[in-house]
Amino acid sequence: MGIKVFNTLTEKKEEFVPLEGKTVRMYVCGPTVYDHAHIGHARSAVVFDVIRRWLEYRGYEVIYVRNYTDIDDKIIKRSREEGIPWYEVAQKYIDSYEEDMRALNVKEPTYKPRVTEHIPEIIEVIKGLIEKGYAYEANGDVYFSVEKFPGYGKLSKRKLEELIAGARIEPGEGKKNPLDFALWKKSKEGEPGWESPWGIGRPGWHIECSAMSMKYLGETMDIHGGGLDLIFPHHENEIAQSESYTGKPFVRYWIHNGFVMVNKEKMSKSLGNFFTVKEILEKFSPDVLRLFLLSTHYRSPIDFSTERLEEAERSLKRLLNFLDSKEVIRSLPEKGEEEDVIDVESYRKKFEEAMDDDFNTAKAFGVLFELVKEANQLKDRYLREGRIPKATKTSLVEAVELVENMLKLLGLKLEREKEEGIEDELIKLLIEVRGELRKRKIFDLADRIRDRLKELGITLEDLPTGTVYKKG
Ligand SMILES: Nc1ncnc2c1ncn2[C@@H]1O[C@H](COP(=O)(O)OP(=O)(O)OP(=O)(O)O)[C@@H](O)[C@H]1O
Numbered sequence: 001m002g003i004k005v006f007n008t009l010t011e012k013k014e015e016f017v018p019l020e021g022k023t024v025r026m027y028v029c030g031p032t033v034y035d036h037a038h039i040g041h042a043r044s045a046v047v048f049d050v051i052r053r054w055l056e057y058r059g060y061e062v063i064y065v066r067n068y069t070d071i072d073d074k075i076i077k078r079s080r081e082e083g084i085p086w087y088e089v090a091q092k093y094i095d096s097y098e099e100d101m102r103a104l105n106v107k108e109p110t111y112k113p114r115v116t117e118h119i120p121e122i123i124e125v126i127k128g129l130i131e132k133g134y135a136y137e138a139n140g141d142v143y144f145s146v147e148k149f150p151g152y153g154k155l156s157k158r159k160l161e162e163l164i165a166g167a168r169i170e171p172g173e174g175k176k177n178p179l180d181f182a183l184w185k186k187s188k189e190g191e192p193g194w195e196s197p198w199g200i201g202r203p204g205w206h207i208e209c210s211a212m213s214m215k216y217l218g219e220t221m222d223i224h225g226g227g228l229d230l231i232f233p234h235h236e237n238e239i240a241q242s243e244s245y246t247g248k249p250f251v252r253y254w255i256h257n258g259f260v261m262v263n264k265e266k267m268s269k270s271l272g273n274f275f276t277v278k279e280i281l282e283k284f285s286p287d288v289l290r291l292f293l294l295s296t297h298y299r300s301p302i303d304f305s306t307e308r309l310e311e312a313e314r315s316l317k318r319l320l321n322f323l324d325s326k327e328v329i330r331s332l333p334e335k336g337e338e339e340d341v342i343d344v345e346s347y348r349k350k351f352e353e354a355m356d357d358d359f360n361t362a363k364a365f366g367v368l369f370e371l372v373k374e375a376n377q378l379k380d381r382y383l384r385e386g387r388i389p390k391a392t393k394t395s396l397v398e399a400v401e402l403v404e405n406m407l408k409l410l411g412l413k414l415e416r417e418k419e420e421g422i423e424d425e426l427i428k429l430l431i432e433v434r435g436e437l438r439k440r441k442i443f444d445l446a447d448r449i450r451d452r453l454k455e456l457g458i459t460l461e462d463l464p465t466g467t468v469y470k471k472g
């Protein structure tokens with residue numbers, strides 16, 4: 001029994017068999033870096049991180065590529081707004097993205113290619129497409145001729161005729177057919193550009209992923225991923241370009257994650273209905289966010305709400321409390337005949353089955369919660385009795401270890417909340433000292449403590465019953 005994957009291309013769950021032995025070649029479309037990442041972007045990153053981790057757990061070596069679109073109209077626009085060069089905009093938001101990825105414990109990709117560092121490779125592919133008759137130049141722009149690729153529409157299940165009926169040629173565009181898309185765009189006055197056989201310009205969006213995936217993964221790769229919104233036109237166009245260029249199948253398994261939604265709409269920068277990862281991480285731990293994102297199957301939509309994050313927070317607490325009970329279980333004296341044990345292996349199997357079945361993290365978490373429930377009941381019973389049969393103890397410890405290992409496998413960091421205790425203790429100590437200073441009429445020092453605490457955001461209030469404090 002191997003892994004089953006839902007393939008967008010065939011619209012079926014298929015047995016996962018990589019092209020070459022135990023190596024998996026995987027490409028995921030990364031962000032266009034013109035703003036901080038929002039929760040939708042985090043979902044895509046976390047989903048494919050978990051898919052990668054699961055493949056590794058199953059013994060595959062994964063070559064994982066995630067690109068940065070570091071040149072694009074939106075980046076140029078942003079550079080004008082912020083008054084800094086386009087490459088500084090890109091760098092700023094790449095840094096921001098990587099900071100978020102580290103916080104969310106997303107494993108480092110094997111390669112993180114940037115478009116602007118692969119201009120020669122991109123030009124090479126465009127040249128090849130022109131030579132083979134799939135693309136044409138028009139006033140410094142280069143377009144892909146969609147009609148030349150018979151398979152166009154096979155991923156998004158759209159019909160060429162219908163698409164053509166709905167498309168339009170914008171004024172100034174040299175397209176022969178309204179559906180043709182740009183491989184190379186001539187730079188306008190004041191825009192960044194690179195030398196090419198067609199003059200100064202820059203790559204279109206789609207061609208970057210074809211050129212960079214081919215460079216790092218070869219002509220056919222095993223998995224290509226991204227959000228649902230990328231199926232059309234981005235991935236459809238990637239297939240057309242790549243397969244026309246190589247004459248080989250481009251991707252064996254197309255995997256797409258569902259959206260994070262807000263009030264029935266996709267969370268997106270353009271709609272302005274987004275929460276950045278950084279905003280969320282001010283209030284919730286990265287594990288809470290990860291648990292929230294993985295509690296739904298990756299293909300289904302997730303409705304974003306604070307209530308659901310709070311729910312994830314409670315679930316995480318339950319899991320951490322369970323993990324923290326290991327020492328208590330261990331310290332219980334071993335005594336008793338009755339050998340009530342947990343079948344930990346059966347839970348492991350159920351967990352693995354869920355993950356093998358199209359990476360069903362929602363079900364996998366369900367299995368862990370079931371185990372925690374059963375183990376807690378058993379543990380509480382023996383805690384009340386103050387002793388525990390040896391076999392029961394062993395199985396409980398194994399249960400804790402299984403839950404811990406599987407949570408780590410899903411990328412949770414399992415960090416405990418920072419001890420707030422010491423800070424509060426120190427504030428109380430300062431209040432006590434201040435009280436003593438006032439009694440001794442050393443008011444300047446007493447006031448200094450109050451003022452300095454105030455600067456730190458801690459307000460003291462002297463009530464008849466004593467001094468209390470407020471933070472923030
Ligand atoms: N709301 C969302 N839910 C899930 N995945 C998303 C969401 N928004 C974007 N993604 C995915 O995040 C990845 C990076 O997206 P990209 O930078 O292209 O987004 P974008 O189109 O600039 O963002 P936006 O859609 O917010 O304008 C893509 O795989 C995309 O499909």
Ligand SMILES: [Zn+2]
Binds near residue numbers: 028029030209234
């Ligand atoms: Zn892409």
